[in-house]
Amino acid sequence: MPNDAEARALRDPLIERPLIERLRTGLAAAGLAGLVSLATGAEAQDFQLFGQGGTYIGYTWGGPNGGGVTWGFEGRVGGELRDPWRNAMDPFFAAAAVARFGFIGIEPGLHLGGQAGAANGWGSLMGEVLLGYQWGEGGGFSMPLGVQLDVAFASTFIRADPFLESFGFGGGVVLPPRMFMPMAVAGRALHDEVGHAALPAVERLDEPRLPADVGAELATALCTSWERRAQAEWASVPAFVQLAVQLRVADAPACLVGRALDAAQDELRHAVMTARASMCYGGAPLRLGRVTPATRAHAQGRDALARLAVESWVDGCLGEGEAAAAVAHEADLAPAPELAAMQRAIAADEARHAELAWDVLAWALAEGGDDVRHALAAVRDARPSDATSGVDSQVDLRPHGLLSEAEHGAIGDAVRERALPRFDRLVA
Ligand SMILES: [Fe+2]
Numbered sequence: 331m332p333n334d335a336e337a338r339a340l341r342d343p344l345i346e347r348p349l350i351e352r353l354r355t356g357l358a359a360a361g362l363a364g365l366v367s368l369a370t371g372a373e374a375q376d377f378q379l380f381g382q383g384g385t386y387i388g389y390t391w392g393g394p395n396g397g398g399v400t401w402g403f404e405g406r407v408g409g410e411l412r413d414p415w416r417n418a419m420d421p422f423f424a425a426a427a428v429a430r431f432g433f434i435g436i437e438p439g440l441h442l443g444g445q446a447g448a449a450n451g452w453g454s455l456m457g458e459v460l461l462g463y464q465w466g467e468g469g470g471f472s473m474p475l476g477v478q479l480d481v482a483f484a485s486t487f488i489r490a491d492p493f494l495e496s497f498g499f500g501g502g503v504v505l506p507p508r509m510f511m512p513m514a515v516a517g518r519a520l521h522d523e524v525g526h527a528a529l530p531a532v533e534r535l536d537e538p539r540l541p542a543d544v545g546a547e548l549a550t551a552l553c554t555s556w557e558r559r560a561q562a563e564w565a566s567v568p569a570f571v572q573l574a575v576q577l578r579v580a581d582a583p584a585c586l587v588g589r590a591l592d593a594a595q596d597e598l599r600h601a602v603m604t605a606r607a608s609m610c611y612g613g614a615p616l617r618l619g620r621v622t623p624a625t626r627a628h629a630q631g632r633d634a635l636a637r638l639a640v641e642s643w644v645d646g647c648l649g650e651g652e653a654a655a656a657v658a659h660e661a662d663l664a665p666a667p668e669l670a671a672m673q674r675a676i677a678a679d680e681a682r683h684a685e686l687a688w689d690v691l692a693w694a695l696a697e698g699g700d701d702v703r704h705a706l707a708a709v710r711d712a713r714p715s716d717a718t719s720g721v722d723s724q725v726d727l728r729p730h731g732l733l734s735e736a737e738h739g740a741i742g743d744a745v746r747e748r749a750l751p752r753f754d755r756l757v758a
Pocket residue numbers: 517563566596597600676680
């Protein structure tokens with residue numbers, strides 16, 4: 331539901347000045363493409379609490395009755411020391427207190443202790459020392475030492491106990507999983523060596539103040555959806571810097587390099603506007619985490635031309651083409667003129683970015699000939715696979731100017747149908 335706050339915020343260029351300043355600082359860092367890092371605030375470590383519970387099963391040699399199948403339950407409560415400006419996939423220090431109640435065969439044991447090690451967005455590797463008591467013949471005071479590796483919700487461990495002279499291993503499940511899925515909202519994606527780079531962390535600097543005239547569930551869904559958009563727009567800034575540098579390395583015409591850098595500035599503007607849209611629905615000011623601008627080595631020679639062509643097709647012609655069409659559609663649905671104007675401006679930029687991708691593709695084909703043609707033929711039917719609209723799917727946000735994931739997908743299919751004949755004419 332549009333409200334006065336939304337209209338005011340979209341009009342007011344001075345709103346949340348610190349956010350804009352931060353984004354400008356971020357662009358300056360990204361613009362140097364890996365030559366400098368964003369030192370401001372990079373040393374600060376934030377402490378965050380976490381808690382997990384789990385169950386496990388394995389086998390133990392030694393201990394009560396000579397060992398046997400081992401199983402049980404455990405819980406841990408701990409803290410993470412992480413720099414909020416770092417990419418969510420970078421490792422950070424984590425430590426936790428652990429309580430474990432389990433069995434070796436039919437004999438119970440109870441242990442308390444601690445774990446410490448490294449974690450990142452996917453999981454953790456922690457060493458542990460526990461103290462406790464193991465019942466059963468041959469049992470007694472016990473001090474398991476172990477290493478536990480968690481990836482998402484899967485866990486595996488090895489443990490040895492010098493007092494019981496036992497050794498065991500096994501695996502289990504931990505909940506909630508420590509999981510940060512890389513994803514990209516339809517648009518230009520930042521690449522690392524294996525695919526799409528993780529999106530930067532986004533952090534609310536304050537408690538959301540949900541407006542009274544919009545229900546809490548709806549306001550939360552709108553805030554979250556716009557926050558995800560801001561996160562992805564922000565990640566597109568270094569994605570275009572990455573493209574500009576790769577074009578330069580490949581000796582592309584200066585106008586293509588310049589257009590890629592202009593697109594990076596467009597994406598910065600989109601990040602500010604979409605973050606502001608989130609705040610309109612009561613969202614707190616956002617801090618968008620640092621994105622590592624140089625996430626992979628630049629390709630050289632013919633590899634560079636093939637990479638530029640392939641990524642221009644998938645991320646640009648298709649991905650940004652979809653973004654342009656979907657956001658233009660959302661502009662028509664926008665319940666407030668300010669929101670419609672914002673979306674129209676973003677859609678026009680995205681359409682220009684898609685045209686830049688077509689021009690890069692044509693140039694790479696002209697330069698690279700059959701090598702590039704073959705590389706393109708292999709991805710003709712590819713899709714921007716992990717793209718998502720970023721929209722919270724639990725609530726219908728159409729009346730508020732946001733299309734669902736499925737509607738974005740359908741628009742993407744239509745864009746693709748229109749793009750394929752043009753692609754075939756170029757590549758044939
Ligand atoms: Fe954008």
